[in-house]
Amino acid sequence: MSRMFVPGPVDVDDEVLQAQARPMVPHRSKEFEAIFRQAAEKAKQIFLTRNRVLIATSSGTGLQEAAIRNFVQRDVLACVNGAFAERWFDVAVSNGKQADKLEAAWDAPITPDLVTAALKKKSYEAITIVHNETSTGLQNPVGEVAEAVRAVSPDTLILVDAVSSLSGAKIETDAWGLDMVLTSSQKCLALPPGLALCAVSDRAMDKAKSVEARGWYFDLLRMDKHRQKDSTPATPAMSLIYALDAQLDRILAEGVEARFARHSAMAERVQGWAEARDLGIYAPAGYRSQTVTTVRNERGWDIPALNGFLKQKDMRLANGYGALKNVTFRIAHMGEIQMSDVEELLAALEEFMTQ
Numbered sequence: 324m325s326r327m328f329v330p331g332p333v334d335v336d337d338e339v340l341q342a343q344a345r346p347m348v349p350h351r352s353k354e355f356e357a358i359f360r361q362a363a364e365k366a367k368q369i370f371l372t373r374n375r376v377l378i379a380t381s382s383g384t385g386l387q388e389a390a391i392r393n394f395v396q397r398d399v400l401a402c403v404n405g406a407f408a409e410r411w412f413d414v415a416v417s418n419g420k421q422a423d424k425l426e427a428a429w430d431a432p433i434t435p436d437l438v439t440a441a442l443k444k445k446s447y448e449a450i451t452i453v454h455n456e457t458s459t460g461l462q463n464p465v466g467e468v469a470e471a472v473r474a475v476s477p478d479t480l481i482l483v484d485a486v487s488s489l490s491g492a493k494i495e496t497d498a499w500g501l502d503m504v505l506t507s508s509q510k511c512l513a514l515p516p517g518l519a520l521c522a523v524s525d526r527a528m529d530k531a532k533s534v535e536a537r538g539w540y541f542d543l544l545r546m547d548k549h550r551q552k553d554s555t556p557a558t559p560a561m562s563l564i565y566a567l568d569a570q571l572d573r574i575l576a577e578g579v580e581a582r583f584a585r586h587s588a589m590a591e592r593v594q595g596w597a598e599a600r601d602l603g604i605y606a607p608a609g610y611r612s613q614t615v616t617t618v619r620n621e622r623g624w625d626i627p628a629l630n631g632f633l634k635q636k637d638m639r640l641a642n643g644y645g646a647l648k649n650v651t652f653r654i655a656h657m658g659e660i661q662m663s664d665v666e667e668l669l670a671a672l673e674e675f676m677t678q
């Protein structure tokens with residue numbers, strides 16, 4: 324198997340790929356409903372929640388849109404310090420909402436103080452925040468931000484994108500009081516792309532009842548009604564749900580805490596290596612991602628040439644995102660990547676450096 328140190332889609336274990344080959348049955352059948360129910364129940368353990376987990380046939384962006392259409396009638400505060408947070412802001416604007424941007428530099432976190440100041444100026448129905456900015460490798464302090472929101476504006480819903488961190492970093496959905504946490508299948512869950520999952524609080528579902536024009540496909544009240552019968556409003560990507568069910572078993576067998584610890588150790592190793600080689604890290608200390616490290620390309624490496632070199636060894640990493648292309652590169656250490664894989668990558672990078 325090749326090793327993709329890219330922040331999604333990531334490598335999928337063979338057993339999980341094979342699970343997709345299970346024959347079709349009617350999606351409105353007891354057989355399928357049993358699998359759907361057990362996958363949704365198991366997923367609660369990785370979200371660290373007792374709330375409902377909804378499973379959508381879409382990528383993560385679909386649930387960014389669902390969040391806006393279900394939980395915001397008018398005003399939303401979009402915290403923006405990276406490309407995917409910017410996308411969520413665009414989603415809000417393109418759905419006709421009054422979205423205000425709370426911006427920080429891409430290499431700076433969204434802090435509780437920034438959020439407190441914004442909420443003191445104006446009241447919002449919801450805030451959106453990205454936990455792990457895949458474009459920069461920066462992890463926002465979502466737990467502390469949520470605490471600040473509750474202190475200033477307890478009715479404001481807290482909507483969190485954990486697309487590139489859920490199951491790779493500890494996100495305490497219930498303990499932090501998060502109203503919606505959404506993720507995609509193709510990142511830390513190490514599944515093929517095509518599914519998105521979210522945990523949603525009761526108060527968010529209550530709020531949705533008063534929001535007009537929620538649409539149909541991503542109407543979370545409709546989705547939840549069907550979920551209570553272990554089903555979905557429309558035909559789900561059944562093969563992916565077979566794979567999800569199988570992968571959740573693997574994740575729970577590893578243990579969620581052990582999985583977080585594995586990601587954390589790999590992040591520390593990669594970041595320590597980059598610093599030792601005088602390659603800076605884009606995100607400031609204290610706010611570095613556990614799942615993807617954005618390295619400043621201070622040695623001026625030719626990143627496409629580096630990837631060409633790595634491909635001969637069945638490995639690849641990711642160039643920098645957007646304006647950060649070539650001036651940074653990204654090493655993802657998420658999903659099923661193990662420390663031994665990281666060691667092989669670092670050895671290959673050392674070889675590239677000295678050739």
Ligand SMILES: Cc1ncc(COP(=O)(O)O)c(C=O)c1O
Pocket residue numbers: 331382383384385407453455456457458484485486487507508
């Ligand atoms: C943090 C973050 N949010 C949202 C998205 C969009 O997710 P998707 O491509 O699954 O729609 C991505 C994709 O890379 C992401 O990294």
